Amino acid sequence: MAGKLYGVGVGPGDPELMTVKAWRLVSTARVIAYLAANGGESTARSIAQPFFPDDAEQLVINVPMKVEREPAQAAYDDGARQIAQHLDRGQDVVMLCEGDPFFYGSFAYIFQRLGSRYETTVVPGVTSVSAAAAEMKIPLSARDDVIKILPATLEAERLREELATSQTAAIIKVGRHFTKVKTVLSALDLDSSSTVIERATHVDQNIRRLNDIVESDIPYFSTVLVKAEVAP
Numbered sequence: 001m002a003g004k005l006y007g008v009g010v011g012p013g014d015p016e017l018m019t020v021k022a023w024r025l026v027s028t029a030r031v032i033a034y035l036a037a038n039g040g041e042s043t044a045r046s047i048a049q050p051f052f053p054d055d056a057e058q059l060v061i062n063v064p065m066k067v068e069r070e071p072a073q074a075a076y077d078d079g080a081r082q083i084a085q086h087l088d089r090g091q092d093v094v095m096l097c098e099g100d101p102f103f104y105g106s107f108a109y110i111f112q113r114l115g116s117r118y119e120t121t122v123v124p125g126v127t128s129v130s131a132a133a134a135e136m137k138i139p140l141s142a143r144d145d146v147i148k149i150l151p152a153t154l155e156a157e158r159l160r161e162e163l164a165t166s167q168t169a170a171i172i173k174v175g176r177h178f179t180k181v182k183t184v185l186s187a188l189d190l191d192s193s194s195t196v197i198e199r200a201t202h203v204d205q206n207i208r209r210l211n212d213i214v215e216s217d218i219p220y221f222s223t224v225l226v227k228a229e230v231a232p
């Protein structure tokens with residue numbers, strides 16, 4: 001019988017923000033898979049690592065992060081093939097994902113390739129957006145508020161259109177797009193309503209007002225929360 005595939009959200013950084021289910025699956029896993037961007041450290045691995053069984057096999061899927069999509073797609077194909085080899089031998093595979101697996105999570109790429117072939121369980125995790133709001137102590141939403149999640153990779157004009165009709169937005173994947181994001185927010189007079197968090201809930205977390213940041217880019221694991229004051 002084939003093994004089961006688990007896509008496990010490990011939360012935004014603090015290992016205590018892993019769910020009990022994520023902790024149980026990780027701490028009893030025989031095979032643990034995770035992605036490593038450009039051969040670097042895997043954030044998901046570093047979050048869950050305190051709970052790895054000593055003898056668990058670790059399956060590292062190296063993904064080249066480039067503007068072109070093809071190299072990453074080939075790496076996901078290869079990663080899915082390696083995971084499938086374990087599943088075909090009857091071994092369960094726990095694949096770690098930073099935050100939530102289906103919220104801009106890379107597990108979706110593996111799920112696309114294997115989800116219809118193998119029994120799969122997806123374990124949701126605390127997202128970076130929830131973590132950012134909690135750490136900034138900015139309540140995200142109430143009543144009929146609308147929240148937008150905007151990837152900073154969007155063109156400036158699209159960001160402008162989306163932000164012009166939103167009182168609350170979380171902008172993710174900011175990193176090297178920071179200057180574009182700041183310019184758009186300033187043009188809409190939303191810069192003073194914007195707060196930036198780097199590495200939310202990690203030990204080196206950093207929170208700054210957008211207008212206090214002078215650098216042209218910021219770390220990839222950064223989120224901007226825009227919350228315009230609305231007259232009561």
Ligand SMILES: C[S@@+](CC[C@H](N)C(=O)[O-])C[C@H]1O[C@@H](n2cnc3c(N)ncnc32)[C@H](O)[C@@H]1O
Pocket residue numbers: 012013097098099100101103104105106126127128129131132171172173174175197198199200201202220221222223
């Ligand atoms: C590919 S998305 C993955 C989102 C993740 N699956 C989640 O549930 O939050 C990566 C982006 O999420 C945001 N992000 C993830 N973890 C973060 C953290 N600990 N602090 C701030 N932003 C984070 C950043 O904007 C980063 O560029």
